[in-house]
Amino acid sequence: MSEMRLAVMGAAGRMGRALIRAVHESPQSTLVGGTEAAGSEAIGKDLGELAGVGALGIHVTDDPLELFTRCEGILDFTSPNATAEYAGLAAQGRIVHVIGTTGFGESDEQRIASASRHATIVKAGNMSLGVNLLTALTEKVAAALDQDYDIEIVEMHHRYKVDAPSGTALMLGEAAASGRQVALSEHAVKAREGHTGPRQSGDIGFATLRGGDVVGEHTVVFAGQGERVELTHRATDRQIFARGAVKAALWARGKPPGIYSMRDVLGL
Ligand SMILES: NC(=O)C1=CN([C@@H]2O[C@H](COP(=O)(O)OP(=O)(O)OC[C@H]3O[C@@H](n4cnc5c(N)ncnc54)[C@H](OP(=O)(O)O)[C@@H]3O)[C@@H](O)[C@H]2O)C=CC1
């Protein structure tokens, strides 16, 4: 099969640069362009120079419509509003949309869901193999242990992260809730402060730490009487997410429109 023509949204961002490297290094894909928002100082810059792989002769654009006519898939780790916009355009172009962005509100989720009638979307709060394995394990452990084991999800990220809890923490929370056969929305406790009273049985708690250059760390704690089980993933290199995103695009090529998860891609 020919190389898949991919473009990177938010090409100058931390993940944008990692994605450029991952597409450039994959023998099954070819980089055809990248975007930043209108007015960004990155417009016109060479994608390869941004990513540190040497000039590629492909430049950052603020015109996604023109770019989408030339590509089969887009890798999008930008912001919730930008991603909801791109989902509509990807649907018009009937292309693959890999969504790594996190921090969506309800209305963004609805816009993405309607775009999935025409676009083939792979969406996950974390595209690494390790975290998706952790997600599957979390579901299994939550199903095996009863409510006497309190579930708490602790995450830490770099000081620039803007959303909390992280997309990964929420993914792990969904997996824990699914293992327990309950809805996360009815049991999630996303922050605690002041006189909270004792912990409610069945709560799924979240704790958020931010600082330094931490790429991403997640621990799911199952705390019982006299013992504690902890499952941890530590990311030390953003390329794990970028390689996962390329894998997702290649997997989605030729699949019918809809929303798929990284667990679908990895068969977990
Ligand atoms: N699913 C996963 O595996 C992972 C997900 N993420 C998620 O990816 C997202 C991005 O993270 P990160 O790279 O650290 O963030 P950055 O802020 O470094 O990158 C985002 C980039 O998108 C740009 N951008 C904003 N709006 C638009 C637009 N309309 N069109 C094009 N580009 C735009 C930003 O530009 P500007 O700075 O000018 O606003 C910026 O360059 C976050 O939501 C994060 O949580 C991160 C890692 C892994």
Ligand SMILES: O=C(O)C1=N[C@H](C(=O)O)C[C@H](O)C1
């Ligand atoms: O913003 C980040 O950096 C990350 N975001 C994702 C998340 O919200 O979980 C994935 C990864 O942990 C890095």
